[in-house]
Amino acid sequence: MDLKFNMFSGGLSMDMFDHLPNLQWLRLSHNKFYGKLPSTLFKCKQLQTLFLEVNNFTGRVSPEIGNLTMLVNLSLGKNNFQGEIPSEIGNLQNLEIFNIENNSFVGPIPYEIFNISTLQSIAITLNKLSGHLPPNIGIFLPNLQELYLGANELSGTVPSSISNSSQLMDLELVQNSFSGLIPKTLGNLRLLKRLNLGQNDLTVGSQELSFLISSLSNCIYLKALILSDNPLNDIMPNFVGNLSNSLRRFSMFNCSIKGSIPSDIGNLSSLTALNLRTNELDGPIPATVGRLHMLEGLFLQSNRLEGPIPSDLCRLESLFELNLAGNELSGHIPICMDNLTSLRHLYLGFNQLTSTVPMSLWSLTYLLEVNLSSNSLSGSLTLMNIGNMKVLTKLDLSRNELSGGIPITINGLKDLVHLSFANNRLEGSIPESFGELVSLEYLDLSSNNLAGEIPKSLEVLQYLKYLNVSFNKLQGEIPSGGPFINFSAASFMSNKALCGASRLQVPPCKEGAPRPKKATTIRALKYVLLAIGLTILVVAFLLAWIRCQKRIVKFPVEEESLLVTTWRRISHQELLQATKGFNSNNLVGEGSFGSVYKGTLLDGMNVAIKVLNLKVEGAFKSFNAECEVLCNIRHRNLIKIISVCSCIDFKALILEYIPNGNLEKWLYSHNHYLSILQRLNIMIDVAWALEYLHYGYSTPIVHCDLKPNNILLDEDMVAHVTDFGMAKLLGDGDSMKRTMTLATIGYMAPEYGLEGIVSTSGDVYSYGIVMMETFTRKKPTDDMFAGEMSLKHWVEDLLPLSEIEVVDANLGGTEGHSAMDCISSIMRLALDCCAESPGQRIDMKSVSITLNKIKLKFLQDVRRSLM
Secondary structure (H helix, E strand, O other): OEOOOOOOEEOOOOOOOOOOOOOOEEEOOOOEEEEOOOHHHHHOOOOOEEEOOOOEEEEEOOHHHHHOOOOOEEEOOOOEEEEEOOHHHHHOOOOOEEEOOOOEEEEOOOHHHHHOOOOOEEEOOOOEEEEOOOOOOOOOOOOOOEEEOOOOEEEEOOOHHHHHOOOOOEEEOOOOEEEEEOOHHHHHOOOOOEEEOOOOEEEOOOOOHHHHHHHHOOOOOOOEEEOOOOOOOOEOOOOHHHOOOOOOEEEOOOOOOEEEOOHHHHHOOOOOEEEOOOOEEEEOOOHHHHHOOOOOEEEOOOOEEEEOOOHHHHHOOOOOEEEOOOOEEEEOOOHHHHHOOOOOEEEOOOOEEOOEOOHHHHHOOOOOEEEOOOOOOEEEHHHOOHHHOOOOOEEEOOOOEEEEOOOHHHHHOOOOOEEEOOOOEEEEOOOHHHHHOOOOOEEEOOOOEEEEOOOHHHHHOOOOOEEEOOOOEEEEEOOOOHHHHHOOHHHOOOOOEEEOOHHHOOOOOOOOOOOOHHHHHHHHHHHHHHHHHHHHHHHHHHHHHHHHHHHHHOOOOOOOOOOOOOOOOOOHHHHHHHOOOOOHHHEEEEOOOEEEEEEEOOOOOEEEEEEEOOOOOOHHHHHHHHHHHHOOOOOOOEOOEEEEEEEOOEEEEEEEOOOOOEHHHHHHOOOOOOOHHHHHHHHHHHHHHHHHHHHOOOOOEEOOOOOHHHEEEOOOOOEEEOOOOOOEEOOOOOOEEEOOOOOOOOOOOHHHHHHOEEEHHHHHHHHHHHHHHHHHOOOOOOOOOOOOOOHHHHHHHHOOOOHHHHOOHHHOOOOHHHHHHHHHHHHHHHHHHOOOOHHHOOOHHHHHHHHHHHHHHHHHHHHHHHO
16 A cells, blocks of 8 residues: 555544555555554554655554564654654564654663664664663674664763674764764774764774774775764874765864864865864865865864965865855965855855955855955955845955945845945945845944935835944934834944934934935935936837837838847848858757857857748748747846848848757766756746746747757856747737647647647646756657656656656765755656646746745755755
């Protein structure tokens, strides 16, 4: 009986299993069942597999579970079971998998469990278990491969007999109260892949950390070594680079480690996370760290490291987080920082860095958090292109020597939550554009030389919880609306001439008092400029309307040139020159209705020229459809039209040239690679494009032929949807129409292929298929999908059992559990897009929201795994 991954709820009836004496396999995982387990369940004595994980079952587990002597797999994880673990589980002498993680079990782990010699996996993490481990734990578990006891209240020593479980690959005792020496014999576990002893009270003998590291170098498959948060109190061994070349995660934070970071650490070429924070390390950061090309997280904060930041760090192109805060580093920030294109979190605060912030840093437009506070950095803030930071959420440049004004372009930081420019030498006024920072929660501009008024635009910042503009030269009335209701006098103290409510400990504002002359002049000038701007806008609109009307009248298809955009006129002759006579060397792609050439116009602009094959049936219709759609839409993730060239026997669209080719090339070419994050970003871009087509234009537009071939990637790997030759504009209020035009087999929705019904739901279906293909690297037309089997059904069948069997092999293990969780969520969303009935499919607005949540959780999980 397999009912996994549904929405079933309620309790299990007491007589549910009365008539199932031969039941061997029961899986109710990932539902919403609750209540106690019925006693009749324990009468199913033929039961071999019992999976009940991820539900809301409660109560104690009955000792009668010991009657299920045929049981091989038992998983009760992620429920609300309580009480002690019944010792009768020791009767299950065929048991191979025992999983009760993430419950509320208490008391000791019954010793009887450690006598089941067939056990291969024990997972008891995240409970409230106490007591000691038996000293002979490894002697009777010769087949044990996984032992997960983390996040409990276990104490005592780690038995050295554990090394007798020679098949052990994963040993996790993190977050308990184990004490005493770390066993020297752990190096005998030659198959060990993950060792996590973090957050205990374990020690090593005097100067024996070297011996431990040396013995662990025998574990040639070791991927994770985590000894963090233990009082090791020893010197970092010089030969740490002798550890396994497979090591991906090395964490020894908060261990009172002394000495310098060995240069041999550069030998660990597979490292993705190096965490040595909060120790007593001194000396320079070795340049050899730059050899760790797979490194995603480098955490060296809160030590005594000195010297410059080595420019070799700029070679870490996979680096996701760099934290060097709280050291004694000096010199300048390397100007090559712009090489770190994967960087999302940068922390260099509380050091002795000098010079200016390199302009190259602000070209990393996908940074999420930047903290350069408490250094001696100088230069003008006005010259820093911080307005280009597309997704920045936290920016702290406080306690430096920065000067100049606050750039008005700061309004581009729509996602900014935390901003501090405190304790610098900034001057000028606080820009009105601060009111556009709609996500802002924390704003500190204190201890500068800012003058003028506090902008009333800040009143609209509904999430603002903290504001400090004290110790400046501000004047005028303190705003009273919005978040200002909750701010105290401390936010405004020591300014030149602020006035407002008495609770803010400032003088009351005089009614009718003249504004400062400068402010009055500025406001008057603002109104004059606004009036002039509106006049120009109206005139420009009228001229454009007149020109548009003339063009509509004067556009006979017989003329040799074209119309389209108001800024570009391109003749057939210029296209011939641009493509060297449509030379085959310039051919970049071919489709159903024509060919695409790369061309260079007379002014040096590179363009893509889509030339229609007018001999193909439907080519004229396709050309008209693309013109109709592309001339009316504008979006960052849609291909942009430059112009059109049209005559009796020649029709071409001139489009922006996208240099990185299409998604299909990146998925299936052997010399191209896309990470999980890149694939996720591409699918988010495509979702935004479809959302705009469906909801952002006055008439809903259906693309009708979404597939990887029609998704182009620019130099920043931003996706652009192209090829609108089959697109349909839905009529007033109509949700669907019929058509005889066929889309690409494998991607079209069932109702489109069978009945020719076009709707926005059809695009959603195609999007779901493309999303599956992007993460599985399997085409829907693959030979393996024959008869009743399809890409959708294949994902549907395999996903509940194993994400690793579904995912593209190139991504296997790249980010561990966080990756598999992310892909599982993506595939479920894809299946929601591909529901058989159009009415049951999710819409593109919901897809965009869900994908962004998946991305945010993935980034949080990756960061957590690197810590």
